[in-house]
Each structure stands twice: as structure tokens, then as C-alpha cells.
Amino acid sequence: MTNTNLAIEMKNIEKTYGTFHALKHVNLELEAGKKLVVCGPSGSGKSTLIRCINGLETFDAGEVMIWGEKLESKKLQKVRSEMGMVFQQFNLFPHLTVLENLTLAPIWVKKVPQAEAEKQAKEMLERVKMIDHAHKYPAQLSGGQQQRVAIARALCMNPKIMLFDEPTSALDPEMIKEVLDVMLELAVSGMTMICVTHEMGFARQAADRIIFMDAGEVIEEATPEEFFTKPKTERAQLFLSQILHQA
């Protein structure tokens, strides 16, 4: 019995790097249109988890299902082209202009004609308020601007799911909001999202659910309200007190 409304399903995922157990028995379900925030201390396996979903990391055991279909290496390209990913370090292509960054994948992967790809790219730049910078190179932009372009680049493939891997962690504090605003707008528009983030304000506002990871395990899963007001585990309480103390 498969629930076709499930966007992402992870079953008993195990992953080790040598003797280091990066993911232990991870199970996860996410329905279409829902937003999931993944948090936890550094080294807890958050990034590894999110990277397993689009095959940037392999796992040793378990299954990842995307829209009810098993993730296999031969389907990887197709799955990735329907799933956007935003990285901590932006990873814009420095040798291409902003516009070229946005049109590269549509032209080469989806075979969209250049004029059409550019038209759509400009719409996306409009959406992230970067249209005035279309012909600049990434190095000419601030971190916040680069990250907004990176989000627009992912959106140009018309993804049904967006993965965010600590999208604001490399940003100066004053630039975090402009990126979060774009992400919030995306959340409101109904996108299915998984965000690894420490931005608890964003989690409260946008997330349907929060999972808390520690040492490769999902040790708590709750609604934002529950998680912030009465975390069940001691580890989560400690983590929250550290995060909030920092803020």
C-alpha cells in the first residue's frame, strides 16, 4: 500500500564512513506540500540525511522513495532534475553570469530553447528580487544575493521538492533575512521543502514538522509548537537552550 501523496519516504537508512556511524536507522516521511525542518548539533548527520535524498551521498542500507518510486542510480538524473537543492556555500558557477547560471540546466537537461529559458530565468530573478543583477557574475554579489540567485537557479527547473542544506549558515547576519524571506515566500506558495537550518524563527513560522537529530539518529519529531515549548529529550533541551542563548 503506497500513499502517492508522500513526496519523500526514507526507510531504515544506514550510513557509515569507515567506523563512523553517520546515519542510524533513519525513518522519515514527508507529504506533498509539507515543510520539514531538520535541526541538531553539528556532526549529527543532518546534511548527510538531506544529501541522501537526491543521491549526492550514497547509503549502505535502507530505501529512499520519491513520489512512491525507489531512488536508483539510473533514475538519479531525472529525480534530481525535479528536485532543487540549495547549498550552504551557494555553489553558483563563478564562470557564468547570473542569467547563465539559471539557464544552464534548463537548456542542457530539459532542452528548453534558450529564449524560453531566459524568459523563465528572468521571472525567477524577479521573484527573488535579483533581476537588476542578471548580467553580473557571482563574485560581484554579496552572500545573501548569491544565495537568492542559487534559489532562483534551483527554481528554474520547476522542482516539486526543494532541499535546503543550511542555506543561511555562511551568511553575514544582516543578509540572513533576505534569504529567509524568499524561503518563506516559497513555503507559502505550497512547495514541498526540507530545510536543514538553525533559524528557529523560520522553523516556527514555516515548518509543519521539526525533526531533531543527534549522532546520526532522529531522536525527536514534533510540531514546531511542541518542540520549542516542551522538548521531550534532554539533548534537544540542551540544544535549544544553546541556540536560544546564542540568539
Place this chain on the structure above:
Amino acid sequence: MSVVNAKIGAKQSLLQKSINAVLLLILAGLLFPVFKWAIIDAQWAGTDRCTGDGACWVFIKLRLMTFMFGFYETEELWRPSLVLALWAIAIATLFRSTYSRGLKILPAVIVLLPLLSWGLLDGRWFGLPHVETTRWGGLLLSLMITLMGLSLAFPLGLLLALGRMSDLPLIKAGSVAFVELWRGVPLIAVLFMSSVMLPLVLPPGTELDKLIRVLVGVALFTSAYLAEVIRAGLRGVPSGQAEAAAALGLMGWQRLFLVVLPQALRSVIPSLVNSFISLFKDTSLVMIVGMFDLLGTVQQANTDPYWLGYSTEGYLFAGLVYWAMCFTLSRFSMKLEQAR
């Protein structure tokens, strides 16, 4: 800042200035005889041996066509001129265009221009009078060996660099062995092998043009160096770039050619130009296997019994030409590094 500098300057000035002045005088004293010989006392006009004490540039003037084109048929000189002009235009276009456009032109240049050059110079493909490769010479030959050699070496070097980074043990080992073998032998040995030894091992009856043999030798030799340069560039591209490309659904070869390689090559432009310059200068070694490149034609002119005694002028001329070409190239590469 400038005030402080000025004060220090004032303190040092007397000693410093006098040392500078003395050094300048010594330098001028050393260089003046050269200047006097090369410019003031030099003889520029005429068609015969010179009489004065100065440099005899008449010798260079009369031989200029040989130094440029070797013994190429005089009536057909438009062909090598056209070839050199085409290369000059292609290289200028490459260096003047934006980086991403230059990258798109590059494959066409290194595939088409060597073939077109060969066709024009040799003549037979285009129904032109055949000019044998033994008659190609002078600067033309130096440049053809450099440019054609590089055009062959670049794709090969790229393959070797990728091979060396491959996960397949056999391909990796093969690439490493190839690179280390060719880096371990001197170019002069490669040239000897290609011109003397290769005909011995080829089946009897097969005749391979000596220039082609030399070109192949030069290309294999250079590809080993280019492979290492390109590999360094590839390793320097952050892994996040390939990941971002993968996350967008780009396939392996697209990730490589659209995202990773353009960045890798850009970062190694100075080293690539360095290889270009060093190969250009190394082509003077083909003289050893009896080909008349720029230096070869100068050397040969020096031994002309009627014009004995003007070898200084000849070598100076060859040196100046080499220097001018290499200097232009390194200037170009500086501009290219700054370009987008």
C-alpha cells in the same frame, strides 16, 4: 605615508643616489659599444657585404624571406603568409573574446586551423602546387610545430588528466605511466627517436613524413606536461561545483565540460601559456634532426661562404624574434587572466 617616505628618502638619498649614478654609468659604459655597433655604425642599405665596423643588417635584410619561410616556393609565399595571418587572427580573437566565448571557439581553432594550415602549405588537398614539408622552414616552421603540436597535445593532455583522476585502475595506471614516461625523457631524445629510430621500426615501405613524425613526438611530449597542468586545475575546482551541477540534473560529461573544466582551465592559463612559450623556444631543437626552423635557417645562412662573419647579426636577429613573440604571448596571457 608619503611624508614618511620622503623623510626616509632624504636620509638615504645621498648614498643611494650616488650608487645609482655610478651603476648607471657602468651600465651605459658596458652597453654603449653594443648600441654603437648595432645602431650608430650599422649598415642598413645595400645588397652586398658591408665595409664598416658596425652591424651589417643587410645580411638579415637579404635573407629575411628565408628566415621567415625557409625554402618555400617564392611564387607560393602567399600560402604561408595566409596561414600565419589566419593563426594570428584566431589567437587574437581567442584572447580578445570573453572567457566563455573563447572557450567555445577554442575547439574549432585547434581542430580546423591545423588541418587548414597543412592543406594550404602542402597544397595537394586544395589542388594547389605541392610544396614538400622539407621546404617549409624558418619562423613558419617554428610556429607550425608549436601551434600544430599544441593543438594535438591539448586534447590528449586533457584526456590524460581525466584518465589520471579516473576511478578505473587500468585507465589511471595507464595515464600515470604515459605521463611519467614522457616527462622522463628529454625532448631532444624524442626528436631523435621520431626521426631516426621510428623509420627503422615501421614496416618497410611505409613512409611517414618527417615533419609529421616530429609533430607527433612533440605532441606526445607536450601532452604529458599539459596533462599535469590541467590536472592541477581540475583538482583546484571546489567539489561543491560538481555537486551543484549534479543536483541540477546535469550528466557526468555536462558537469565536466560545462562547469568544472571551464573553471579549471581558467585557473591554469598562466601555466598553459608557459607551456606554449617553452614549446615555441624548444622547437629550435628540430635543427638537430635536420629541419630548418628559424634558428636553423639563421645557422645555415651563417655558413654561407660569401657572407661569413655575420653570425652575430644572425643570432641577434633570431633572439629578438623569439623574444618579441614570447613577450607578446605573456602580455596576452596577463590580459586573459584579467578578462572575464
